[in-house]
Amino acid sequence: MTQHTPARARSGQDPKPNATLYGGARTRRVTVRDVAAAKERGEKWAMLTAYDAMTASVFDDAGIPVLLVGDSMGNCHLGYETTVPVTMDEIAMLSAAVVRGNQRSLIIADLPFGAYQEGPTQALRNATRLVKESGVGAVKLEGGERSLAQTELLVASGIPVMAHLGLTPQSVHAMGYRVQGRGEEDAQLLLRDAKAAQEAGAFALVLEMVPEQLAAEVTRSLQIPTVGIGAGAECDAQVLVWTDMMGLTSGRLPRFVKQYAQLRETMTSAAREFADEVKGSAFPTSEHTFSS
Ligand code: KIV
Numbered sequence: 047m048t049q050h051t052p053a054r055a056r057s058g059q060d061p062k063p064n065a066t067l068y069g070g071a072r073t074r075r076v077t078v079r080d081v082a083a084a085k086e087r088g089e090k091w092a093m094l095t096a097y098d099a100m101t102a103s104v105f106d107d108a109g110i111p112v113l114l115v116g117d118s119m120g121n122c123h124l125g126y127e128t129t130v131p132v133t134m135d136e137i138a139m140l141s142a143a144v145v146r147g148n149q150r151s152l153i154i155a156d157l158p159f160g161a162y163q164e165g166p167t168q169a170l171r172n173a174t175r176l177v178k179e180s181g182v183g184a185v186k187l188e189g190g191e192r193s194l195a196q197t198e199l200l201v202a203s204g205i206p207v208m209a210h211l212g213l214t215p216q217s218v219h220a221m222g223y224r225v226q227g228r229g230e231e232d233a234q235l236l237l238r239d240a241k242a243a244q245e246a247g248a249f250a251l252v253l254e255m256v257p258e259q260l261a262a263e264v265t266r267s268l269q270i271p272t273v274g275i276g277a278g279a280e281c282d283a284q285v286l287v288w289t290d291m292m293g294l295t296s297g298r299l300p301r302f303v304k305q306y307a308q309l310r311e312t313m314t315s316a317a318r319e320f321a322d323e324v325k326g327s328a329f330p331t332s333e334h335t336f337s338s
Contacts, residue, residue: 067080067091067111067112074150075153076111076151077183078152078184078206078250080111081111081112081271082249084271084282085282090282091112091271091283092110092111093110093111093113093114093273093284094110094113094114094285094287094288095113095118095119095122095288096113096114096144096147097119097122097123098144098147099143099146099148100147101144101147101288102144102146102151103147103148105151105288106148106150109150110151111150111152112151113148114154114155114156114186115140115144115156116129116186116287117129117158117216118215119132120132122289122290123140128218129158129159130219132156132158134158134161136158138155139180141176141180141181142179145180145181152183152184153181153183154182154183154184154185154208155184155185155186156187157169157173157185159216162193165196166195166198166199166200167199169196169199170196170203170205173185173200173203173205174203174205177205183206184207184249185205185206185208186207186209187207188211188214188215188217189209189210189211189217190209190236190239190242193209193243194246197209197243198247201246201248207248207249208250208252208273209240209248210251210252211236211243211251211252211253211256212236212254213254215254223255223300225255225257225276227256227260228257233260236260236264237264237267240267240268244269244270250271250272250273251268251271252272252273253273253274253281254275254276254277255276255277255300256274258277258278258279258280261277262278262280262281266280276300277302286303286304287303290305291303291306292309293309293310293311294309294310
C-alpha cells in the first residue's frame with residue numbers, strides 16, 4: 047500500500063489517457079480524462095464503493111478503475127439508518143484511508159448531506175477539503191437543477207464533479223426509496239436535469255433506480271458517461287455498493303443488487319470456528335506460539 051509517484055508524473059508530462067481503463071499499464075491513477083476517453087471508445091467500466099484502505103487495496107488488485115467513497119458508508123459502514131447523518135469529518139477521514147490503500151483507481155468522494163446545499167461557496171470549501179486533505183480526484187453531489195451553481199463553481203475551480211440523479215438517497219425523507227423518472231413528465235424532467243449537469247461541467251452522471259429505457263435515452267443524449275445503479279444495461283458504467291455485492295449486508299437488498307460472494311456467511315463461520323477453538327483449547331497450537 048506504499049504510495050509512490052510515477053516517473054511520468056514526476057517529470058510533469060501530461061499523461062495520455064490509458065489505452066483501456068482495465069488493461070492500461072499500472073503506472074498512474076485513472077483520471078477523468080480516461081473516463082471521457084472510455085465513452086468515446088464505447089468501453090464499459092465498473093465502479094465500486096470503498097470505505098477503508100484494505101478494501102481499496104483489494105479493488106486495486108482487482109483492477110476496478112473507479113472507487114466511490116459513497117455516503118452509503120452511513121448505512122453500510124457506520125451503523126446509521128440512512129446516508130443523511132454522515133458528516134464531512136467522516137467522509138474526509140475514510141476518503142484519505144481509501145486513497146492511502148489504492149494506487150491506481152480514480153477515487154471520488156461524496157459531498158454528504160448538508161455539505162453543499164447552502165450554496166456554491168460552501169460546496170467549494172468542503173470539496174476543496176476532500177481534494178487537499180483526503181487526496182481524492184473528484185467529488186460527487188446529488189441533484190440536477192438545484193446543484194448546478196455548485197457544480198459550475200467546483201468545475202471552474204478545477205475540481206471534477208460527478209452528478210447523481212434519479213433516486214438521491216440524501217432526499218430519502220422527501221422521496222422515499224422508489225424508482226424515479228417513470229411517466230413522460232418525470233422522464234423529461236430527468237433528461238433536462240442530466241443535460242444541465244453536463245452543461246454545468248460534470249464529468250459523469252450516476253443514474254440510480256431509473257427505468258432502463260430512460261437511462262438508455264440519457265446515455266445516448268450525453269457526451270459524458272452515465273453510471274447506472276438499478277438503471278439497466280445501457281449505461282456506460284455500473285456501480286454497486288461493495289458490501290451489497292459481496293454478500294456482507296444483512297437483510298433485504300434492492301432488486302438491482304447482484305451478489306458475487308457470500309462474505310457474511312464466510313466471516314460468521316470463521317469467527318464461530320475461532321471462538322470454538324479458543325473455548326476448546328484447540329487454538330493456539332505450538333505452530334502459533336513462541337518459545338524462549
Ligand atoms: O453513496 C453511494 O454509495 C452512492 C452510490 C449508490 C452511487 O451514491
